[in-house]
Amino acid sequence: MAKAELTQLDVEAIYPANLIEGDPSFTQVTQEVAGITEWPKPPRAWYIAFAIALTLLGILGACLTYLVVTGVGVWGNNQPVAWGWPIVNFVFWVGIGHAGTLISAVLFLFRQDWRTSINRFAEAMTIFAVACAGLFPAVHVGRIWFAYWLFPIPNQMSMWPNFRSPLLWDVFAVSTYATVSLLFWYMGMIPDLATIRDRANTKIRRMAYGVFSLGWSGSNRHWHRYERAYLLLAALATPLVLSVHSVVSFDFAVAQTPGWHTTIFPPYFVAGAVFSGFAMVVTLMVPARQFFGLKHIVTMRHLENMNKVILTTGMIVGYAYMTEFFMAWYSGNQYEAFAFVNRAFGPYAWAYWTMVSCNVLFPQLFWFRKLRRNLWVMYPIVLLVNVGMWFERFVITVTSLSRDFVPSSWQYFKPTAIDMLTFLGSFGLFATLFLLFVRFLPMIAVAEVKTVLPTAHAHGHKKEEGE
Amino acid sequence: MENHTIDPATYTLGEHGARLKRNATSVGVLALAISAYLGFAEGDAWRHFFHDYLLGYTFVLSIALGSVFFVLIQHITGSFWSTTVRRVAETVMAQFPLVMLMGLPLLYPLLSHVGQDEFGGLLWPWLHPHGAHASLIEGKHAFLNVSFFLIRQVFYFGVWILMARYFNKKSVEQDNSGDDVRPTFAMRKVAAPSMILFAITLTAASFDLLMSLDPAWFSTIFGVYYFSGCVIAIFAFLAITMDWLQDRNLMVGVFNQEHYHDLGKFLFAFVFFWGYIAFSQFMLLWYADIPEETGWYLLRQSDPWTNVSWALLILTFVIPFLGLLSRHVKRSRKTLKFWAWYMLVAHLFDLYYLILPQFTKAANGVDIMVDGKMQNIPIAEPGTSLPLGAMEVLIPVGLFCLFVAGVASTAGKRPLLAKNDPLLPKCLGFHNI
Numbered sequence: 001m002a003k004a005e006l007t008q009l010d011v012e013a014i015y016p017a018n019l020i021e022g023d024p025s026f027t028q029v030t031q032e033v034a035g036i037t038e039w040p041k042p043p044r045a046w047y048i049a050f051a052i053a054l055t056l057l058g059i060l061g062a063c064l065t066y067l068v069v070t071g072v073g074v075w076g077n078n079q080p081v082a083w084g085w086p087i088v089n090f091v092f093w094v095g096i097g098h099a100g101t102l103i104s105a106v107l108f109l110f111r112q113d114w115r116t117s118i119n120r121f122a123e124a125m126t127i128f129a130v131a132c133a134g135l136f137p138a139v140h141v142g143r144i145w146f147a148y149w150l151f152p153i154p155n156q157m158s159m160w161p162n163f164r165s166p167l168l169w170d171v172f173a174v175s176t177y178a179t180v181s182l183l184f185w186y187m188g189m190i191p192d193l194a195t196i197r198d199r200a201n202t203k204i205r206r207m208a209y210g211v212f213s214l215g216w217s218g219s220n221r222h223w224h225r226y227e228r229a230y231l232l233l234a235a236l237a238t239p240l241v242l243s244v245h246s247v248v249s250f251d252f253a254v255a256q257t258p259g260w261h262t263t264i265f266p267p268y269f270v271a272g273a274v275f276s277g278f279a280m281v282v283t284l285m286v287p288a289r290q291f292f293g294l295k296h297i298v299t300m301r302h303l304e305n306m307n308k309v310i311l312t313t314g315m316i317v318g319y320a321y322m323t324e325f326f327m328a329w330y331s332g333n334q335y336e337a338f339a340f341v342n343r344a345f346g347p348y349a350w351a352y353w354t355m356v357s358c359n360v361l362f363p364q365l366f367w368f369r370k371l372r373r374n375l376w377v378m379y380p381i382v383l384l385v386n387v388g389m390w391f392e393r394f395v396i397t398v399t400s401l402s403r404d405f406v407p408s409s410w411q412y413f414k415p416t417a418i419d420m421l422t423f424l425g426s427f428g429l430f431a432t433l434f435l436l437f438v439r440f441l442p443m444i445a446v447a448e449v450k451t452v453l454p455t456a457h458a459h460g461h462k463k464e465e466g467e
Numbered sequence: 468m469e470n471h472t473i474d475p476a477t478y479t480l481g482e483h484g485a486r487l488k489r490n491a492t493s494v495g496v497l498a499l500a501i502s503a504y505l506g507f508a509e510g511d512a513w514r515h516f517f518h519d520y521l522l523g524y525t526f527v528l529s530i531a532l533g534s535v536f537f538v539l540i541q542h543i544t545g546s547f548w549s550t551t552v553r554r555v556a557e558t559v560m561a562q563f564p565l566v567m568l569m570g571l572p573l574l575y576p577l578l579s580h581v582g583q584d585e586f587g588g589l590l591w592p593w594l595h596p597h598g599a600h601a602s603l604i605e606g607k608h609a610f611l612n613v614s615f616f617l618i619r620q621v622f623y624f625g626v627w628i629l630m631a632r633y634f635n636k637k638s639v640e641q642d643n644s645g646d647d648v649r650p651t652f653a654m655r656k657v658a659a660p661s662m663i664l665f666a667i668t669l670t671a672a673s674f675d676l677l678m679s680l681d682p683a684w685f686s687t688i689f690g691v692y693y694f695s696g697c698v699i700a701i702f703a704f705l706a707i708t709m710d711w712l713q714d715r716n717l718m719v720g721v722f723n724q725e726h727y728h729d730l731g732k733f734l735f736a737f738v739f740f741w742g743y744i745a746f747s748q749f750m751l752l753w754y755a756d757i758p759e760e761t762g763w764y765l766l767r768q769s770d771p772w773t774n775v776s777w778a779l780l781i782l783t784f785v786i787p788f789l790g791l792l793s794r795h796v797k798r799s800r801k802t803l804k805f806w807a808w809y810m811l812v813a814h815l816f817d818l819y820y821l822i823l824p825q826f827t828k829a830a831n832g833v834d835i836m837v838d839g840k841m842q843n844i845p846i847a848e849p850g851t852s853l854p855l856g857a858m859e860v861l862i863p864v865g866l867f868c869l870f871v872a873g874v875a876s877t878a879g880k881r882p883l884l885a886k887n888d889p890l891l892p893k894c895l896g897f898h899n900i
Binding site: 011109110111239242246250253254255256261262263264265266267315319320323324327330331332333367 | 607659666686688748750751
């Protein structure tokens, strides 16, 4: 190997070139990002996408109305599969909501400059995904008008939720996460909102962006406070990245159900969440950079780095699958062993092998630099990862429940059309929010991207030579 | 950036290394000799001695494994903050042949038949299954048997030694290869696949050496638990080493406050991570309350181990968490050195908590009245006192000293600094915000 000649990419791996291609000036970056919100009309693709999103959102509304009016019986949930698609969808969406905070908090602490081009986008995605996630437990309670009972609110009936239930921990974990993510996202956006305010040429725009930019003037003191707040929020958000999905994993792992009760669940769920979150960021980023002309800000290198994270976290998930399988045998517990054999060779074997191939096998292609830098290869793979991670939650939830300790109650779980349409509809909610975001808010953190431009550094411009 | 020319005197260990090697070897040999005497005087056919030996062995092994993780992750992520400390980690990594030698005495409890009727073996009770769980343990024979166990150990060390040799060879090669960055690039390429092998071998080794001390018990997170300890150990070890070198006027100017701060941050992060993993394991087993899983904790939460469990929580998590929280603590050499030593000892204490309760466990359980029913509970022999004596200290200290002697010996033969690493200039110039 040492004999091989180094390519330009090899050298860049050691002496990174500029993150942003084409050496734009500060003004150009502002113009290119803030300008998108000022376009008189978005591209035609946006209208098409928005029409589809609204249709799906309508389907979601119709399904939920039908559900509330009729009852949870419209879903395929039964005994013993009392947790069917709703919990699968909940975990799926919470998982997707992990990339944002990881990128903006953990990668910030790790000094990964490349995150500046994608953090705003990923944080927005996080918030919308968490909104979709929150929907499912709320409607799963059946009588949705009592959903507020999930919170420990003092009331005359002295009714309290069960503090020993991980479902209650979920309420806290997810709402804390949603709050901090929203704060982080919004606070990071203030300087950019102020930029758009300053560029506004209509009164409505000036007012709208003006209110939300909180009187930002870009003074030294503002920036100082901003940077401090950012660092503190990053440090506080980092444990949240671990806690949310750990608590979600407790929903399963505290139970005695074989296939659920295994100690590796918390870190394994966190890795899986980051895995699916990054896959969703790439899924959305590839078209967005194309249609809004941001290919020089979100470059192939950014996509490549995200694909590397996908590969890494996919391997961690694979490690967990392997450990679980080994331990199912090693434990000497026949129920545990059955749960795993049943997963791989029982009636849901098709779901299990879909999960394994999407999550562990296909991402292996990302070992090759050529492939992880090729849009035609990475796009199918990230779509498959999205599919695979939904199936992971399906496999965990349904295989263990459908064949529990009482063989007489075993049966094959079938979702209803409402199950499927509700899940499809949740994509409508997600996409609608997202399309509004890319239309009206700065989807790239302009102020942060400027800090990684060569012109922002005193030592100048060109790659250091002679190192 | 200017072309840095660093005075070779700052990265040549010289006489300091020879002295350290001499002193550490003498202390180590002396400590082990005394322990051997104490172990013999115990009159329990070396059973206590070997439990402590496993403690010392898994301790030095964890530092070595931590160094593998450290070196690999720096290459995978292309880190530059760590360039000036990476050679020290590589030197630690080069000690795997020594660690393997240190493992040889464990062949005795593995192969000997002493104590087989009473305890099922001197160290690992699966060697000669007996008692209530005999049939369960026999069911694991395909994995838990002497020959496969030995084959696995040989495989792990094969992998670790090969990795250590490769990364050491290439790194030293880069020292003298001028502008040619191919050795660095080669290391980067090999690092990611190596990580897979590392994860598998570390997990399996932790199952073999530690988890199988209670062959009826199992926990899927156990590999990650041991891993978190390994990472704590290496970050502590690196901080201590850099401070020791700088006290001797070495590595001055190439490793500053910013670098200590980063070491401290990682030490803090992994204290937190260890707490997270330990909590995950404990909480999930406690909550589900399945007897075959809770037995392991029951032993540790009954006398004489109750206080040890509390101490573990407070001493290895709560106190260092608060202690390392402040930025100033991590940026000051003095305070960081304190917390690094503290965490190294805390990590040893964690291993003590994993290993020694098994030594005191009543061979056939203890019959006691629970809820009006007589039950057989897997706890310590009633009246057992805490095994915390000279041997618990001397054996880990002895093995650690020999390990340090090995590090000093390797370090004396080459620069302490990856002096020609392409990322060196960046490493010298960065600042924490």
